[in-house]
Amino acid sequence: MTLKKADKILILFLMALSLFLIFPLLKNAPEADVASVYVKNEKVLSIDLGRDDTYEVEGTNGAVVIEVQDHKIRVTQENSPHHLCSRQGFVSSPNTPIVCLPNETVVQIEGDTQEDTVIQ
């Protein structure tokens, strides 16, 4: 196994290239775990799901209280006839937003919606 000089340069170049490429690509990696809160179709809040906390936004009927726990999110308090969105409980998938129609508020986890199956 005898490598020519150009071979060695090529190997070193590829090593350097892969090292150089990995940093800008990692920086642009899609960030997971962000939820957005929309009121009347306007984004009012962006929530980091990595941090357990409670948030409050102003809906149509008053305050909507949102709680984050263990990468899951739920609505704890709001003013509406049936309290559907607080009864929905914790949500952790981008496929299931929390919708509070009387308050015109939507809590949506960002990210690619996962498919159930792929049919080919």
Add this chain to the structure above:
Amino acid sequence: MKTSKMIEMAFLVACGIVLQIVESFLPTSWILPGFKLGFANIVGLFAWKRYGVGSMWTVNLTRVFLASLLQGTLFSVAFWLSLSGSLCSMLMMSIGIRTRWFSIFGISILGAAFHSVGQVLMVTWIYQQYFMQLFLPILLALSIVSGLLIGLLTQLLIQRWKGRTV
């Protein structure tokens, strides 16, 4: 084309098909999606050393078409990925051969590296998603190893082949 060359190239294509199909049984993609050792390129490199660049293109392109026909993936996503990878790698190998700088190891590494580049480009184009590009640096680093391995295997094959005919 001489008959002996035609027969030899047909044998090379057949070996390439077998290598490609056998390689698809190897579960290397759990290491990294898209990672392959590229055994099938052995016949391409061998055809280049024996008959020149044109034969490498013939053997590799025929091999890609026939192997996917036998696997039942002709014109599916896997086929286009495979085709774009081989086209990209053969283009760069031809350029590398033309410059006369590289030995068979350099050509093999060039082919392996640009096979992954071509595949990543095709994945990005088909799925319109950029996640595969995250793997590109790792694929490039691994292609150095697999390219050296394939180059070594081809050199051993050429040494043993010397003076023989089909």
